[in-house]
Amino acid sequence: MRYRPFGKTDLPLSVFSLGTMRLASESVAIQTVQQAIALGINHLETAAGYGDSEQYLGEALRSGLSISRAQLYVTSKIPPTVDADVMERTIDQSLERLGVDYLDALAIHGLNTEEHLTWVTAPNGCMKAVRKAVTDGRVRHVGFSTHGFLELILQAIATDQFEFINLHYTLFFQRNNAALDLAHQKDMGVFIISPADKGGLLYTPSPTLEALCHPISPLALNYRFLLSDPRITTLSVGAANPAELALPLALADQDGSLSVMELEALQRLQTQQELALGSDRCSQCYACLPCPEGIHIPEVLRLRNLATAYDMTQYGQYRYRMFENAGHWFPGNKGNRCTTCGDCLPRCPESLNIPVLLQDTHAKLKGAARRRLWE
Ligand code: SF4
Numbered sequence: 001m002r003y004r005p006f007g008k009t010d011l012p013l014s015v016f017s018l019g020t021m022r023l024a025s026e027s028v029a030i031q032t033v034q035q036a037i038a039l040g041i042n043h044l045e046t047a048a049g050y051g052d053s054e055q056y057l058g059e060a061l062r063s064g065l066s067i068s069r070a071q072l073y074v075t076s077k078i079p080p081t082v083d084a085d086v087m088e089r090t091i092d093q094s095l096e097r098l099g100v101d102y103l104d105a106l107a108i109h110g111l112n113t114e115e116h117l118t119w120v121t122a123p124n125g126c127m128k129a130v131r132k133a134v135t136d137g138r139v140r141h142v143g144f145s146t147h148g149f150l151e152l153i154l155q156a157i158a159t160d161q162f163e164f165i166n167l168h169y170t171l172f173f174q175r176n177n178a179a180l181d182l183a184h185q186k187d188m189g190v191f192i193i194s195p196a197d198k199g200g201l202l203y204t205p206s207p208t209l210e211a212l213c214h215p216i217s218p219l220a221l222n223y224r225f226l227l228s229d230p231r232i233t234t235l236s237v238g239a240a241n242p243a244e245l246a247l248p249l250a251l252a253d254q255d256g257s258l259s260v261m262e263l264e265a266l267q268r269l270q271t272q273q274e275l276a277l278g279s280d281r282c283s284q285c286y287a288c289l290p291c292p293e294g295i296h297i298p299e300v301l302r303l304r305n306l307a308t309a310y311d312m313t314q315y316g317q318y319r320y321r322m323f324e325n326a327g328h329w330f331p332g333n334k335g336n337r338c339t340t341c342g343d344c345l346p347r348c349p350e351s352l353n354i355p356v357l358l359q360d361t362h363a364k365l366k367g368a369a370r371r372r373l374w375e
Pocket residue numbers: 290291292293294295297337338339340341342343344345354355358
C-alpha cells in the first residue's frame with residue numbers, strides 16, 4: 001500500500017480508503033474492516049446518513065484491530081444545516097455511534113447547492129459548531145463532499161474553510177479537473193468518491209470497453225489513471241465484504257506514472273469515442289446550460305457518449321434513471337422534458353442537435369426510477 005499526505009491535514013492516508021456505506025451488518029463490518037487494515041488501508045469513511053454504518057463501524061473499531069486508534073483515520077460526514085445547534089448535536093451523535101472521542105476528519109456531506117454554501121458561510125450556520133468541535137478536539141480536520149456543479153465547488157474551495165474535498169472525478173468524468181487544480185493549489189486533500197461504481201460500473205464492464213482497454217481491465221485502467229495523478233490523495237472502495245477488496249487493492253502499490261501500454265489504451269478510448277460519435281459527440285463544455293426545463297443536458301449527453309462509444313448502456317441506465325429521483329444529489333430532469341424551445345442551440349460550440357440527441361438518449365436509457373443506494 002502506498003500512502004500520501006491528505007493535503008494540509010498531513011494525515012498520511014492510504015491511497016485506497018474503505019467507504020463503509022455498503023457494509024450490511026456488524027459482523028460483515030468487522031470482517032471487512034479487519035481485512036482492509038490487514039491490506040494496508042488506514043482510512044475508514046462513513047456518514048451520519050448512511051443508515052447503521054456509523055454503528056457498524058463503531059463495532060469494528062472496538063473489535064480488537066491489529067493497529068491502534070492513533071494509526072487509524074476515521075472520517076464521517078454530516079449534512080450542511082443553517083442551524084449550528086443541529087450540527088453540534090449531530091457531531092456528538094456521530095461520535096457516540098462510532099464510540100470514539102474524536103473524528104480525524106469531518107466532511108460537510110453534500111455541499112451541493114448555492115443554499116448549502118450560504119449555510120456554511122453564514123456566521124451562525126453549521127460551521128460555527130464545526131469550528132467549536134475543532135477547538136475542543138472532537139474534530140481534527142474539516143472538509144466537504146460534493147455532487148454539485150463545478151462552479152459551486154470552486155466557490156466552496158475558495159471560502160478557505162476546508163482542508164480537504166470529496167468529489168467525483170474519473171476517467172469517464174473529468175469535468176471537475178479545475179476543482180482538482182484549485183484544491184491542489186490550496187494544498188487540500190482530495191478523496192475520490194466511488195470511482196469504480198459511480199465512475200462507470202467498472203466491476204461489470206461491457207465487452208466493448210474490455211476490448212478497448214485490453215490487456216488492462218477497465219477497472220484497473222481507471223484506478224491507474226487516478227493513482228498516477230499527484231493531485232489526488234485517496235480513492236474510495238465501497239466494498240460490501242472482504243472479498244471485494246481484493247481487486248482494487250491489487251493496485252495499491254501502483255501509483256507511478258502511466259505506462260506506454262496504459263497511455264495507448266487511453267488513446268484507443270479517445271479514438272473510439274471520436275469514431276463512434278462523429279459529429280454527435282458532446283464535448284462536455286457545459287455552455288448549453290441553463291435549460292428552462294431543467295434538463296442536465298451535458299450529463300445526459302455524457303451518458304449517451306459512453307453508451308454509444310463503449311456500450312456502457314448498463315451504466316448509462318443506472319445513472320439516467322436517477323434524474324428526477326435524487327434531488328440535489330443528482331440534479332436535473334430527463335431528456336424527454338425537452339420542448340424544443342431552441343434556447344440551448346446557439347450556445348453549443350459543436351452545433352449539436354441537442355433536442356434530437358436528448359430524445360435518443362431517453363429512448364436508450366430510460367427505465368424504472370432509481371434512488372440513491374442509502375435511501
Ligand atoms: S431545446 Fe430542449 S434542451 Fe434545449 S433549452 Fe430548450 S428545452 Fe432545454
